[in-house]
Amino acid sequence: MTTNPKLLLAAQKVTAQRPKTVIDHIIKHGFISTEDLKDTYGYNHPPRAAGDVRDQGIPLETFKVIGKDGRKIAAYRFGDPAQVEDGKLGGRKVLPKLLKKALIEKFGSRCAITSEHYDESHLQIDHRVPYRIAGDSDDERNPEDFMLLSGSAQRQKSWACEHCPNFLVTKQLAICQSCYWACPESFTHIATKEERRVDIVFSGEELKQYQKIVEKAITNKSTIQDEIKKLIGE
Numbered sequence: 001m002t003t004n005p006k007l008l009l010a011a012q013k014v015t016a017q018r019p020k021t022v023i024d025h026i027i028k029h030g031f032i033s034t035e036d037l038k039d040t041y042g043y044n045h046p047p048r049a050a051g052d053v054r055d056q057g058i059p060l061e062t063f064k065v066i067g068k069d070g071r072k073i074a075a076y077r078f079g080d081p082a083q084v085e086d087g088k089l090g091g092r093k094v095l096p097k098l099l100k101k102a103l104i105e106k107f108g109s110r111c112a113i114t115s116e117h118y119d120e121s122h123l124q125i126d127h128r129v130p131y132r133i134a135g136d137s138d139d140e141r142n143p144e145d146f147m148l149l150s151g152s153a154q155r156q157k158s159w160a161c162e163h164c165p166n167f168l169v170t171k172q173l174a175i176c177q178s179c180y181w182a183c184p185e186s187f188t189h190i191a192t193k194e195e196r197r198v199d200i201v202f203s204g205e206e207l208k209q210y211q212k213i214v215e216k217a218i219t220n221k222s223t224i225q226d227e228i229k230k231l232i233g234e
Contacts, residue, residue, distance in 0.1 A: 003027050006081040010058055018043070019052040022076070031077040035067050047162060050076045055131055057085035085135070100125055102143045112147035113157070113184055116201040123148040128182040130161050133171055147182075153199075157181045164191035200228075 003011070003026075011023045021041055025032040034046040043049045053060055059079030067073040103125065110117045126149045127134065134145075149157065161167050166175040180187040180197055190197055202210035216227045 003078065004081045006084060007058070007078050010084045014053075014056045014058065016052070016056070018049055019056050019058070022049055022053050023058065026077060031063075031065070031075045033065050033067070033075040034073050046074070051132070051162065059083040059085075096141075099141050099143065099146065100148070103146060103148050106143050107148065110148065111150040111153050113149060113153040113181075114199045114201045116150065116203070118150055122150060124151065124154050126154055126157065129173060129176040130167060133167065133173060133176050160191050166192055 008027070011027065014020050014023055022032055022037070025036065025040075037043040037046040037049050041049075050060055050062070053076075059081075060076045061079040062074055062076055064072045065075040100120065100123075104120055104123075108117070109120050109123065111123065126147050128145055128147050160181055164179075166172055166179075175189075175192065176182055178188045179192075180190040180195075184197075184199075189195065213224055213227050213231075216222075217224050220227070
């Protein structure tokens, strides 16, 4: 299958292993399925592998093919060449250690979602607005554009963003900037849904309070979240 010259030229600028593997397979076979990604290349999270390609500025479209068991599965092929994002070719730029230091100095060694303190080695730098929406700048990085997240918070944010209508379709920067996952301290929606959320971590002596809430939830056959809402309403 012949690949569009513009897409081929853009693909040649990709050197990172995972997206290059996906791109090379598509150039050779026309598409790559989730089955190929798992069975041939050992990628247990195919959407993330496809996301890596999109992060490089290469457009992909998702469609359905028939898997080995006869069921429909997802597959990926190159999208519209006009949607090649030249500013992203070559992939994300390495985030310098000085940026992490600046974030800790400004916000403390804590997760931006839960406000829980962590050793800095357990915190990850994350773009407030997903890279696929805002891209990266060659300018000096502004700490305000990034956040520190624990591993679990980063995975939650990644999943929420990857399933958000704005991330998938509209891609409006302003929508991301007013989202809980970008600005948990000041937001108007959660992945475009009219919701409000507070993440609370109990630790140390606070675990006694948590256990009391758990016991109430068991007694009332409710959830911990419901019991916390009741306490707030009292």
